[in-house]
Amino acid sequence: MTSEPLLTSDASAAEKRPRKSDGDRLSKLARHKHIVAQLTAAPTLRASEIAAALGVSGETIRRDLVELQEQKLINRTYGGASRPFALEPALTDRKTLMIAEREAIAAAIADLVLPNEVLMLAAGATTFHIARRLASRARDITVITHDYAIAGALAVNSSIRVLCCPGRYHPTEGYVFGTQTIANINSYEANRAIVSATGISARGANDADDEAGAIYGAMVKRAAEAILVADHSKFDQRALTVFAHWTDIDRLVTDRQPEGALATALREAGTEVIIAQP
């Protein structure tokens, strides 16, 4: 058992004489990384707070902020820093690419959902748009998700019950994953699962992250109806792990008619293709 309070001693005792054995002090690079990282969790920071947290002087932090601003890694404010556009929580590509297509897909999905349904909604760029759309349209539904951005987006509608999965938190993606997540998903029954993918091919839907793929696969198997959303940029893309074959997918919602082997595979598996017009 540990019982060494060491109570105050934070920034008062060993401050005057920094010695080389003071392992607590961070290097400049470490401070910079820390500041940038903190900005993914908080919208703004104050220089004085950073200085207190890192145990360095405000002047040092201010100099750090100048450098970070020159590198466009932060946005300076009077008294601190704020997040630059680029570092919005993992929404970088989501906001810039295929917005119209994804919005159209999201609208089509929202039309499918009926009151009192139970949905599983996986992490992803398009599914985040779906969550926003559902938040403004849907009523009295239950959504099971492992993505916290989606949970937050849905929660603005108080008639939506949002159930979050347990698991290990993925720092850059903002969702949980792992065996606990899978087990939790398997404990539910849902009307529909809505999942995205890194790519879709004749073999089925694939993802670049095996942990994410495992979650998508579990959702697909667990729901009465499995819906895959993918804009046309995903056509014939192949990534690490194939998490579902077309026979497991009931509907594909996309923005353009598939062709070639992909179209053949969809037809043979009996997957309904819904084209959402932007």
Place this chain on the structure above:
Amino acid sequence: MTSEPLLTSDASAAEKRPRKSDGDRLSKLARHKHIVAQLTAAPTLRASEIAAALGVSGETIRRDLVELQEQKLINRTYGGASRPFALEPALTDRKTLMIAEREAIAAAIADLVLPNEVLMLAAGATTFHIARRLASRARDITVITHDYAIAGALAVNSSIRVLCCPGRYHPTEGYVFGTQTIANINSYEANRAIVSATGISARGANDADDEAGAIYGAMVKRAAEAILVADHSKFDQRALTVFAHWTDIDRLVTDRQPEGALATALREAGTEVIIAQP
């Protein structure tokens, strides 16, 4: 097929029009809209610049910012405003009150934590500060939490493993709660639980939310050592549910010496009191 849009909560219908021939200056509402609109284009604004641009005094803009912040339409910074952060509910309140006290408490907690420990960290204003502090100080620890702001703050440190609890997502507070959350907490063993409270009194620690209290109580019972954090504004406050008695709490970390019945109860229960100096 259900087409029930009807729920567009965009709230731009009612345009209040004060019967006045406003030819010279903008109304308060117009200023507010201007500020919010500007924030969609720029990440941050400075109050002094807004004041100059709109031809009003800085004090007026500052009052505007206070109102807009209360409506969660902006995020205040020192000297101005930044874009609102929908994913992090109620973060603004946490940053404004008792900062020095909470930072001191957070620093004291960070000194207690050793590498390779397993912590349970509950939702709360002070515990959020603790998470930020741990993210910059701690190494190789595992943290179990039900609060997503805390998860995000911790995740910036890649040596911290963050495990999130399942449960129902609380829209305004940003944490999960419910029977799933409790069951998940009970499935772990932890070295320490760090919980906050709405208030502390001679009877013990209480919370205004019974669901949150149930989680705090479960964490306290589950960990080898239970630590309660509470600044002095919590002294002798009483709220809905008492979730832990002092005999269950091993340490109280606060910023001021308790007095009267509270001090007596702490002494009789053998709870160690750690005073963190701001």
Place this chain on the structure above:
DNA sequence: CTAATTATGTGGCAAGTCCCTCAAATGTTG
């Protein structure tokens, strides 16, 4: 119409921030 309420500006004061310079500590190189 007058009175009450609200909105806005002004001035003062404490605190915070910025930027500059200088000095000490640290790291690097020959």
Place this chain on the structure above:
DNA sequence: CAACATTTGAGGGACTTGCCACATAATTAG
């Protein structure tokens, strides 16, 4: 070891911000 560059902290002065009390203008209510 010595010389040099880099990093950091401290101090001071100028400026900015936040907050308060109070006065004034504008709007609403009676």
